[in-house]
Amino acid sequence: MGDRLQDGSRVCIIGGGPAGSFAALHLLRLARERSLHLEVEIFEPRDGRTQGPRSCKGCAGILSHGAVHNLASLGLQMPPEVVQSELRSYVVHVQNQAATVDQPHRERRILSVYRGAGPRLRQGPSLAGFDAWLLDQARAAGARVIPTYVRRVAWDGRPIIYGDAAPIAADLLVLAIGVNNRHPLSSKFEYTPPQTAIMAQDEIVRPASWPDGKVAGFFGGLPGLVFGALVPKGPYLNVSLLWPGAEADAIVRFYTAHAQALARFFAERPPSLCGCLPLIAVRPARTCFGDRWVAVGDAAVTRLYKDGINSAFLTAGAAMAAAVEIGTTAAAFAAAYAPACRQLAADNRYGELIFRTCQLALQSSLLARACIGCVRAEAGGQTARRIFSRLVWGMLTGDESYRDLFRLLLSPVAWSRLAGEAARVLRERR
Template sequence: MNDNSELKLNNGSRIGVIGGGPAGSFFSHFLLRQARLMDMDLHVDIYESRDFLSAGPKGCNMCAGVISESLVQALSIEGINLPTSVVQRGIDSYVMHSETETVTIRTPSEEMRIATVHRGSGPKGIRETRWKSFDRHLLEIAIETGANLVSRRVKGISLSDGKPLICAKEGEAQVYDLLVGATGINSPSLSLFENLGIGYKRPSTRKTSITELPLGLDAVSEKFGSSMHVFLLDLEGLDFAAFIPKGEFVTMCLIGDGVSRETVDSFLDHPSVKHLLPNARSAAAEACHCSPNISLGDAANPFGDRVVMIGDSGVSRLNKDGVGSAYRTAKAAAKTAIFEGISSDDFRKHYWPICRKISRDNRLGSLIFTTVNMMKGAQFSVRGSLRMCQKEQLKQGGQRRMSMVFWDMFTGSAPYREVFMRTLHPFFFSRLAWEVAMGFRFAGDGGSMVRRELWK
């Protein structure tokens, strides 16, 4: 057992960060910045074998690439700006599609815009690299702050006399005072941490489907503009589906417990999808595609003496804002390491509360998404919800309660607790009940009366 009085970072301490995605870059940047304020000289190595300057799978971290406005604002306050060379498009509205209706929800304020990015330098087959990799941008910020990039794959980690050792391909084992796991949920390196002896176990996951549709810059601008398209369709195994415009590509993202090739085909063949994008199936046939896992919860024992797991290898928000979770956990872990210590007790007292807060919020998120899935099975309830949204959008001023619920649920810009609390307002319940009743009343005519009302 280590003496906790010795488990502190000091001048000359060495930190090894496995993973150069957002979590690893955020941690390294915040740690070195805070160390500088404390007149502490630290050595930080970031191990990342992926080349974010490359297009296609070689440089991609397999993500839909949506950055919530709350994170954009938080990064701006930190002095981390996202230049136009990184942001493909600013999203100011959502277009929601049900089985029969379409409603546009606009941003609650001009300051609230979502950024869409490519995690690498773009999908395979890209003809010209016009935008910079989001992950590379953050990694360069960490390097500018003082971190060292080690572009080699980690093949082993262990503890020797209580200190972490990292063994990389074509290199000697390096001893560190602190080991940080920032690999992401899809990395094979997670098994190395599970075998480290600290009791770590990765979060449970489920599959997603991400496809980069090469539609061309003009077609994307004409069809999508600055709007994301979200689909509330009653398809088996599908919880969430969206089209996300990015430059000359549109990212198709499907999430659900049973997402398969058949799920993707059913989605592409749905009338609501074909009405928006008749050539979606042919575009998807030759497109860059991946089926990454996303985290469903939190890891068991994501820290130990001299070891801490951050980002979605530790805990991440359910379905949304994974980069935001990386930011929050990385900053909390860096602050703990600098100001409190690097023992298991230090991380439990000062880092784990942030993880626990995200985990508890996810329980409400699970309840919200379960409710939405139940609604999709009864389209009159979806119809009523969209009626309520549309009427709110037509009003100048006033409370847009349902619009804000959908906006924050799909963007990840607010905690699920805030979303849930909005639904408890008496006016929300009474108005929704009325609109659902009207949706049920006109369910038999295929929604024609509702459609006329939504578009009048």
């Protein structure tokens, strides 16, 4: 379809988060397989080795099984110091009721990592972060990392990149800037970034009584809170609130609302070691490619509330395959990249329905208790017969497609179990 990458073509990737690093890794692998020599440059101003928000991405840092598997498919093996914890169970809290959900598929590993170098107020040496490690892998594969913030991208027959040094003309521009920075593209590109929502994050010391590998998830308790999670990361707990419109006091309000459940671990409110209000993408970008440019990762489309790192892997892989195998024109990306983006966006619509249904249903104390009862009843049962625990696990980890979870939610077995539990709760109340 034209404008294929050739020997010596220059590919400029703006952003060295997961999407940018994955784009470089996919591209260099595809080029190597074709004996194609490309100049791949990643523009990334953060060093990833500074503690706190300056090198971090405000992210819970859960790597789904899909992400872990896909890293291995690129021949990447995470060093042990990057992995903070392996997550094996969730304790779900709803309206002061709790139930434990164990990993439904024991062979599927879910890991937690730091995206930066650890909490801002950590004492001692910085921790090894996922993003810095992944960028190092891209560098080792042959990409050149330029520690520069790209201020502007103009168009003169091809993208022209303006950073700190002389302007650079790119044969292909890959936009991997996430959603937490203003985009630098001129209006010629007609790029409209994804719609976002504000979330809240903190880091605290993990109490000695908190088992490594156990995540606490909280549904409801505050108006608009989708869910909150306390995720073990080595000696710390990441506190992550999916709470569109969260304000500066979000974390404190969360602790207060769930004080009863947390009292087992914390005698008083745990001191904050970090904290930020990052943006999360909730709708895809309206245009995410054109002639000689393509957006990947959060800047294009990502799974709703979950699994953004694996989405970055998937979108970067599809975009780079399109560029190498078909071409770098808008038509090439429309044919070979757009379907992957549409698939993610379509799955998110099921996700929206699931989260909205849960938010509504769990406001009723009868339904909340019935759901918790269903999860408890499935504990220890065969994986194939679990419905509610799979639903909770999938919603919290991103380990299954939302479409599959939606099917589970609509299954007659789910409704009959829920009705049975609701009847039991009503009998107990009488």
